[in-house]
Amino acid sequence: MLPALAQFRVEVSGVGLTQLPIALVAFRGQDAAPQKISDIVQADLERSGQFRGVDASGQALDDTSRPDWSLWRQRTADSLVGGSITRLADGRFDVKFRLWDVVKGQELGFQNYTVPQGDLRLVAHRIADFIYEKLTGEKGIFSTRIAYVTKGGSRYALWVADADGENAQAALASSEPIISPRWSADGQQLAYVSFESRKPVVYVHSVSSGQRRQVANFKGSNSAPAWAPDGGSLAVTLSRDGGSQLFTIPASGGEPRRLTQSASIDTEPVYSADGGTIYFVSDRGGAPQIYKMSSGGGSPSRVTFSGTYNISPAISGDGRWLAYISRVGGAFKLQVMELSSGNVASITDTTADESPSFAPNSKLIVYATHLQGREALMTTTLDGKIKARLAGQAGDIREPDWGPFRKQ
Template sequence: MVRSIRWLELTALVCLVAPAWAQFRVEVTGVGMTQLPVVIAPFKGEAQSLQKISSIVQADLERSGQFKGLPAGGTQLDEISRPDWTVWRQLSTEALLAGSVTRLADGRLDIRARLWDAVKGQEKSDFRETVVAADLRLSAHRIADWVYQQLTGGQGAFATRIAYVTKSSGRYTLWIADSDGEGAKAALSSPEPVISPSWAPSGTHLAYVSFESRKPVVYVHELASGQRRAVANFKGSNSAPTWAPDGQSLVATLSRDGGSQLFRIELKGGEPRKLTHTGSINTEPSFSADGGTLFFVSDRGGSPQIYRMPSQGGPAERVTFAGNYNISPALSPDGRWLAYVARSGSSFRLHLMDLGTGQVTPLTDTSADERPSFAPNSRLLMYATLQQGQEALMTTTLDGRIKARLSGQGGDIREPHWGPLRK
């Protein structure tokens, strides 16, 4: 399992046996406690496009767990329509979205939408932007974020990106995709393993570990240009990079001194600074949102557990106590939650801890979960797992009630990480 390999400081990588998939089929399962009934009408003009804005928006909202999409039927609506509220109220509709897509003379797309409160029969807000055709899906995700904000008061996270790794035909590929898994583009392809992608806070760079030099080396990769540089290529293992919230440094696990310790690496250069000084393994660092605390995994107590310490180093405090094997900490951007993977018998399952109360909730009933990552609005978790014998990329709401499988049939996906909000 990847967990065991990561714990042994990544001396080898588990084989990924299924082909890479550039697109996913989204399957949403489960029922939330409260879901707002919404109608997303087909946008006028979208039938001429391969990408249906209304379908993308509805899938985004349903995946969030807070909305229930109702059928629009054959009703023809756009942003200037005057809906018959009697019809929609009979369906218990609480919100209605309609819009249009118009191709301009220069080839760009004029996208407009209107959101109504169906209970009051009143307009809530309008949306309008002009995009190049290649950004149609991005515009749909922005509309979903706008609807989410209008109806919940919170920030959406649909117009974001994710990173993950696949293996196909003996090559490892690092993919960048939309938050729903669609529109995947390869950032790197290598005959040697690529693991542990980590988004920079700016969303412009990724750090990751590549074995192309026949040993684990940490790279920083600029996505726009494809340029990259090795930032940790010391003797021994260089692994598990994570970005500091200011984007100026990384913390990674280095074994250059003979043990596996956490080091802070300034990207402007200079000697890495050791943060842990124990005879045990210290790995999988993860920053709190404010950058003041570093969570990590250590076996200093006899088994892998999650600890925290000041991000500049210092005394460590144990965080997990239930069970004898807890790994892969991920902190929510709002500072409320710690997600991690706990072993129970032979099963590895995703758990969520309320950092304020210490209460722990198991979120899954699968047995091979790995590497949780929060959406930048802290409302969803992404993780990799095994379902019906196949690798799958999943999202779940924080109560575990609504799950979405983003992987296609036979898709084998590992090492997911959710990127920041786009600026």
Template sequence: MKKPLQDFSPTPSSSFLARRALIAALAASPVLPALAQFRVEVSGVGLTQLPIALVPFKGEDSSPQKISAIVQADLERSGQFRGVDASGQALDENSRPDLSLWRQRTADSLVAGSVTRLADGRYTVSFRLWDVVRGQDLGGQSYTVPQGDLRLASHRIADYVYEKLTGEKGIFSTRIAYVTKGGSRYSLWVADADGENAQAALASPEPIISPRWSSNGTQLAYVSFESRKPVVYVHNVASGQRRLVANFRGSNSAPAWAPDGNTLAVTLSRDGGSQLYTISSAGGEPRRLTQSNSIDTEPVYSADGSTIYFVSDRGGAPQIYKMSASGGNPTRVTFSGTYNISPSISGDGRWLAYISRVNGGFKLHVMDLQSGNVQAITDTTADERPSFAPNSKLIVYATKLQGREALMTTTLDGKIKARLAGQAGDIREPDWGPFQKQ
């Protein structure tokens, strides 16, 4: 006999497909304000953190944003850096620092800069990076931005420093999307990668679930219950315009973008049962991918677009499978544990993050896809919806801490975690957007 849909769910009262929406519907916490500030708490110690000194930027005491503090928080949250005391020093991007002093302070690198308000109200933010160990000037940049983009300028500085010192692209100027519920209203938010500067993209009296970024970061697909049933929309982030993509008989849920930006994989029950389909992001007639008597849902594409990973109970309990993006015979991927859901694939194709039920709790796991080795990387028991940063080095996920839902980031080994906790309201369904064009 086919397993009932609700048996997939962490909470007995909610279905697998609409699980998060109905959990959110039970919450009565107020919604986050559009410019909510988050408290970032970094915990854990990595094995090879680079010591870096960030001198307070000249002029930032009178700036609306403390540039050096934002840059330092970004770098520490990555798990690759630890801050070195820079108190008592006055430097900017034009200074010639005494690098021997910074070597005595055990810094491997040094950042200094300035922020200046222009007559037209804009700000010029400039910085320079030094390699203290080698005694090298590693260059710098200058940005002239409106006040509202001071945080973005700070994130771009962090991206520059991260790339110069690690050789890998930084993700601090990227964005995340997530959902909150306050009273009877649901809101879809777009925020900086550190959770700050949240802007409301959509508000509705009905549940909003499963926001997913397009590969170019200009659109969000999501599921809305405005029609009293799950329906898939695509939303243009800049203009706020949206279009209906899937509103077929039954349930329309779990959208996932193909890398080409023109195709979505979705879960539809239009032909009976929950099965996987592809559909144009402009709408139209879907093409069925799976032909099973099981529940097939939560599709996600590999970075090259050749493979779809998804969840199915075809083996008797929910596990993660993969198949060609054009359909075909699926192959089972997860074998550890009896209940595995919510797959996310890293952009470099090396890692699978997912949620596994362990002793009645739900924990974030990471699998090395080459070796098959699996590691549980959290000590919480209500984790959900992991999503990789576009450089494959961090994961954002939702969980519950001290009885409140919270947004977290973690390194892939679980050693460095950062909590992005809203001052009011609970955060659900995070999705990490792609790299932004400069």
């Protein structure tokens, strides 16, 4: 195991149009605990773009309190969170919290967790998920994970981290490039491309055990893995028959089946959430554009028409949005298309964006870009109004992929 990255710093910028004002009072006992639970919860909620923190300084409140509604209404909080964290005799921690609706003057929920010290961050993310779902009606994504690659000197590493970039664990280290990590739909496996045998080979890696297997190591290039939603197969780009074409291959390995028959380069496949459609990049029209076709193959249709260079498609889980990278002048910029209308919005002011990936609730996108001369991970809301930088200290960060919802 490699040492974890230095602590990530989450910087949130921008203001959304409608943000829910929420007050999070410091949990009783958290100053003596290894993690500041209420701070983690507040950072999660603000990063989502849906919440605005209300000043809760100078107030004592926990899960046994009855709030002073008039005080919190004066502070313009619509909702309020108080809790406690207690170290037990066996070394575990007891974490409790309550969520209140200040406007109505009533409790919205109570939760209690008893966990080892190593799970305190996960508990904080689960609390944020609970609050997010109660107040927005949507599922929260704070306890999910992201995978990404770093390059430091001549060393490459594949990391699995919490959705806020903290708690990074190294899954693989290599002196040769690692690219294109992709989560399976059950969150148990990562597919990726490694050059450790001096050519691109597709591997599948068990996140819990660290065991891995080669899935595609054919003559030529093996690249761009994408999981079918049922986890039984992968779409890959192979050059075994000449030019780069799309194939499907069983996740356990085996003989690939060819999907595209063109004289052009077809690559970067991605499945729709229902598994019925594959989106991919092709230069069959003379320049890279995004196309779609039935996941069983067949005649593709073009999806992107604005701009002359569009790559790296990502599809939201709700099927409404396509994120991709477009070259505009000399800049590479993140674009979001509403698939039903074809309307496209450019949502960043950076110029070296890459590798967009949707959160599993379709509300945020993680991507890599350059800021102040360094590669960094960012999250953004779909309208580009709220961005958060997840800034690591150890090497350049690239190729993020957002994992699925975790089982409780």
